[in-house]
Amino acid sequence: MVEHTCLVLNQSYEPLNVCLARRALGMIFSGKAEMLENGSGFIHTSSTVFPIPSVIKLAYLVKRPFPQPKLTRVEIFSRDHYTCQYCGKASNQLTLDHVMPRHQGGRHTWENLVSACSPCNRKKAGRTPEQAHMKLNQKPVRPSGSNYLNIPLQLVQLHYHWQKYLPEITH
Numbered sequence: 001m002v003e004h005t006c007l008v009l010n011q012s013y014e015p016l017n018v019c020l021a022r023r024a025l026g027m028i029f030s031g032k033a034e035m036l037e038n039g040s041g042f043i044h045t046s047s048t049v050f051p052i053p054s055v056i057k058l059a060y061l062v063k064r065p066f067p068q069p070k071l072t073r074v075e076i077f078s079r080d081h082y083t084c085q086y087c088g089k090a091s092n093q094l095t096l097d098h099v100m101p102r103h104q105g106g107r108h109t110w111e112n113l114v115s116a117c118s119p120c121n122r123k124k125a126g127r128t129p130e131q132a133h134m135k136l137n138q139k140p141v142r143p144s145g146s147n148y149l150n151i152p153l154q155l156v157q158l159h160y161h162w163q164k165y166l167p168e169i170t171h
């Protein structure tokens, strides 16, 4: 049997994670989840045919399913999709930039930290974006639970059934 993957939604329709379809089937049979989408075909056994779930919804609400992401360089880079927030270039050699520089009272928070390539970081130096005449591509925010869901885009693209449940990934 091909290892189909299945998107798991909380009872509130919030995306939680991805599991193997066989595990999803087990959860449906035991009443822990219901199938929302059958996008992966059918399993034929000798006596019956089961649809292979591609999206399931839990029958109960999972509380705080996401560990709060820690404020680290890697988490900031990941939130910014490994792109410089000033020039928009993707890079694996990013630096951390305090939007409001620390010596001007800027804090070490999600809302004041962005990824910057080294040329942009050098250009900005110890100034605010306004002082340096540079513009942030977007306002830095603390990643929320569902934004933070770590599903590879390629996997989402393979499963068009998932896309309506994952607006923040596909739009």
Ligand SMILES: [Zn+2]
Pocket: 084, 085, 086, 087, 088, 089, 116, 117, 118, 119, 120, 121
């Ligand atoms: Zn840059």
